[in-house]
Amino acid sequence: MSDDNELGLETLLAVKAELGLDLDEELLEACFQIQKKYQFNCDRTLSTQAMDRLIEDRVEKAGRKQTQGGA
Secondary structure (H helix, E strand, O other): OOOOHHHHHHHHHHHHHHHOOOOOOOHHHHHHHHHHHHHOOOOOOHHHHHEEEEEEEHHHHHHHHHHOOOO
16 A cells, blocks of 8 residues: 555554454455545444444355355
8 A cells, every 4th residue: 555545544454453352354455445435524323333334244145154054
């Protein structure tokens, strides 16, 4: 990531690695992109709604994997 705007994401990924957290990097990046997209929008519900949709989608996909026997 060469863009200076991505320093926040690079920092989050570095802290994740430093702490040894078991957190999907794609999910972390998707959350970061949502926050970046809405950071200057005065309507904070847009960010919250987008995060809710993202999390619900991930939970639904994880549930399908478990019912299908996948990990």
